[in-house]
Amino acid sequence: xxxxxxxxxIVRDLGALLPGAVVESVHVIHPDLIExxxxxxxxxxxxxxTIHAVARRAKNILLDLGDELLxxxxxxxxxxxxxxxxxxEPSHPGVRFTLGNGRRLDxxxxxxxxxxxxxTPAAWADRDRDLGVEPLSDEFTAAHLHExxxxxxxxxxxxxxxxxxxVGVGNIYASEALFxxxxxxxxxxxxxxxxxxxxxxxxxxxxxxxxxxxxxxxxLDYRDARGERGDFARRLAVYDREGLPCATCxxxxxxxxxxxxxxxxxxGCQN
DNA sequence: AACGCGCCCTGTCCGC
DNA sequence: TGCGGACAGGGCGCGT
Numbered sequence: 471x472x473x474x475x476x477x478x479x480i481v482r483d484l485g486a487l488l489p490g491a492v493v494e495s496v497h498v499i500h501p502d503l504i505e506x507x508x509x510x511x512x513x514x515x516x517x518x519x520t521i522h523a524v525a526r527r528a529k530n531i532l533l534d535l536g537d538e539l540l541x542x543x544x545x546x547x548x549x550x551x552x553x554x555x556x557x558x559e560p561s562h563p564g565v566r567f568t569l570g571n572g573r574r575l576d577x578x579x580x581x582x583x584x585x586x587x588x589x590t591p592a593a594w595a596d597r598d599r600d601l602g603v604e605p606l607s608d609e610f611t612a613a614h615l616h617e618x619x620x621x622x623x624x625x626x627x628x629x630x631x632x633x634x635x636x637v638g639v640g641n642i643y644a645s646e647a648l649f650x651x652x653x654x655x656x657x658x659x660x661x662x663x664x665x666x667x668x669x670x671x672x673x674x675x676x677x678x679x680x681x682x683x684x685x686x687x688x689x690l691d692y693r694d695a696r697g698e699r700g701d702f703a704r705r706l707a708v709y710d711r712e713g714l715p716c717a718t719c720x721x722x723x724x725x726x727x728x729x730x731x732x733x734x735x736x737x738g739c740q741n
Numbered sequence: 742a743a744c745g746c747g748c749c750c751t752g753t754c755c756g757c
Numbered sequence: 758t759g760c761g762g763a764c765a766g767g768g769c770g771c772g773t
Contacts, residue, residue, distance in 0.1 A: 472766055472767090473767090476766070502749095502750095543767080543768080544766090545749095545750095545766095545767055545768075546750090546767055546768095547752090547765085547766085548767095562751085580750080580751055580752070581749085581751050581752080582750055582751080583749065583750070583768075584767085585768090622743080623744090624743080624744070628745095633767090633768080640767070641765090641766060642766055687766070689765075689766060690765065691752095691766080692766065729744090729745070729746085730745085730747085731765095732765090
């Protein structure tokens, strides 16, 4: 579900709301959401702690608790919602954090593919090492991208979605970035010319930046930290548009399956 | 080692 | 109207 723009939107929202808040109590409704320890250990460890800052790494939300981190991955349908005491109950409650001043932080998740895990800074540094480059950072250059793609024969669309290489790009924005770059998603990564890698780099950044400005894409389940939908869905050029006319050439958008996931593209414009 | 696949889970939609 | 199958913004562990 949420890719980089959706997670970034939530992180910016929570960054304005949570720092300084004290976690008064924690209630785990679905223990399978907690990674690395029991629900009881998780609840006990977090009670009384202060949330100092909120950050993002890849598609993870990082809550800085001082000497440890609470890392939230939303999976496909996870939501992390800042609420007030009187707000209604979520329909799929997973974990409830009761904060000071009558506020709450609710995690809910219909499919429960999401995970919440506590990390020491050292343990998180280990995990962080396995994650690829942030596409909006200065390190994500055309040269970096081209050098890394040369080592792999997987299809470029599948390559872009691999979080060990580039983080934050999921199924929607991989298709959208390749459409903007006019690159066929089936092309082996190692077949890309430097100029093509450069176009992919630019289009990936552009589509992610734009989607952040629109507060993300709500396809079905995504909501921001206030429970509001993102507005980027109407800007999608190819994703979920099988059979509809390409905005550039009017030919019907194609849908294929790569690594078990749908890919959308225009056969005429992308080659 | 890199890559493909199945699986985790619930909900919705579409065809019969 | 009901029912089975396909599919849905992710990520992990397995086998080859």
